Amino acid sequence: LISRDYAYQVARKLSILKSDIVLATEGVQTVAYLKCQQPIVLWLDTLTIALVDYYPALSNICQETRKSIYNIEKAAIDKCKLLIFTSDWAAENAVKHYQVNESKIYVIPRGANIELKPGRTFEEVENIVKSRKEKPCKLIFSGIDWDRKGGDIAVGVVKQLNEMGFNAELTIIGCQPQIKPLPDFIKIVGYIDKSKPEGESKMRQLVADSHLMILPTREDCAPNVLIEANAFGVPCLTTDLAGIPTVIKEDINGKTFAFDAEIKEYCDYIISRMSDYPRYQKLAMSSFNEYQQRLNWDVVGKTAKQLFMDLL
Template identity: 55%
Template sequence: MVKLAYVTTYDVLNSQNWPKHLVGLCGAGYYLAKNLQEQSISLDYINCFSHKFKVITRAKWSFYRYFFKKDYYRWSEPLVLQDYAQQISQKLSNLNSDLVLCPENAVPISYLECKQPIVLWTDATITALIDFYPYLSNLCQETKKNIYALEKSALDRCKLAIYSSEWAAQTAIKIYGINPDKVKVVPWGANIECDRTITDIQTIVESRPLNTCKLLFFGTQWHRKGGDIALAVTKELNSMGLPTELTVVGCESSVINEPIPKFVNFLGFINKSTEEGEQKLNHLLAESHFLILPSRAETYGHVFCEANSFGVPCLATNIAGVPTVIKDNINGKTFAIDANIAEYCTYIANMMTNYSQYKRLAISSFNEYQTRLNWSIAGKTVKGLFMELI
């Protein structure tokens, strides 16, 4: 049996303590761990937390914030990274691990020295997200340098770097000049439980209304996820004579500065870690015709896989790692970042008018989940890669 040291900066098994801004990544870590165990891989969890050097990092944060109006992040500070590495090394010395896997980002392994092969599996290089994601768009120069240095150090130490998309893999090769032979692409799966069969999906698709198009928007960051675009598409479809409803999960109605149209329903945050929340989200996905998420910044998108597991095609922007997940007219459709509203509306209206074509797309979407976008497939694939290393 393969013995794996599973390194994270959060408690994989305790979702209540996952950082809110990393819930998707933490969920990926949980479902990946579960499926690796199902592949007869033994996991030793190593959770590292740095509480040292707070005086230094707080002083730096205050300095950059108040004097330069810039962001400084302690997680990129070399002293903190060295502390992570020391914690991991100490715990590894008491284990008989065959290799080390970090399923989040390069942070905890950037200074790690160990005899075991190190594997990183993530959705993007952090450097590629600078000035792409909002939280990395106002960085001080010190943090930018630290991020590049920590990531280069981690990738130099790794025997294998796995990315969830072609975009992420290619940016890693381009930015850091790493050997392409040690870079692999393995898509992530859906962060939900799914035992649905093709018969179940056919029943679900048949039960969707024919006289109203139901769109689902899923995200806590309205602007980054393109909520304004989803709203504009919904308005235009109704103006065209196609009754359309938009359900918004994750955001409150206060994100828009206008009266809420009667065909828009804001549900706020729904906690899928509770049975009630899970059932609610499952019902919303099952009844929706499309997931619409025209993000301005997106590295991957677990929610696309989750939607596909219910036979729900996805409408998104053709950016970053999204095209690895969504294949046009197979499990949805991607649009240019500057596409106009009419392009979305035309596609949706054509599908709803030619409903047999929509049903084929919905079934095909579920097939993509079954064959490509689930953690079981991902687990089997990486197990093969691990065996080659050891």
């Protein structure tokens, strides 16, 4: 009933607006039962069906709910001329669960959701990377859901690094975990409101000052913070799951670790890269290059625009 009401509201708007395409970016409910002349495009991180029994909130749901999810998503997909996903994993799930024709699917990672100076140059980011002192190694964790994002693993990594005699610090953004006792090498910043200029400025500075982002997430689709880190020449250490490998490429803009990787594996990688600082700097600039070539909204927008034009 809700999806049908959404469709009615959208149809009313379309009757008084001149639009060439209907683009849905926040789920399928608005278009599942929509009747219109314009081609419909879905642009999503993933379909909900892929999250069933993956995210805790969508585990142990009844068969009726599963059927409802399937029917609504199937109706929306059948109406669409184009499906854009932010990762190969999401695209593969669309084919697996709904047998979508691959010719209807296109993968475009999202851009960084942080304001950056227009026309940012390679030299500017190179100066940011060069301004980072070799020691201590500064790690940054950014996530609101401490447990789901693997915050405890990040803490375990920085603790073990210091126990191994490798000087490292961890800055935690987005949450206020209870870490007792709190070591001197861990700094908890908490939530930063990027919608405010002072919050965005603080976020930019904290990321730019860091050597590496660490996000050993347990459940995710394609976290945007990884892209934001790359925008500042910060490589990312994260988990090889879901859509993350579409964003983070091995030793190009970071590294993905197995879900059950030992803390020592993270430590060994960090030490190997940071002990050869020119090698680290090369990885940092390669990370920015990934942002510049495929993980920014200018590139994303141009790619999407061409796909939209091809529908008309």
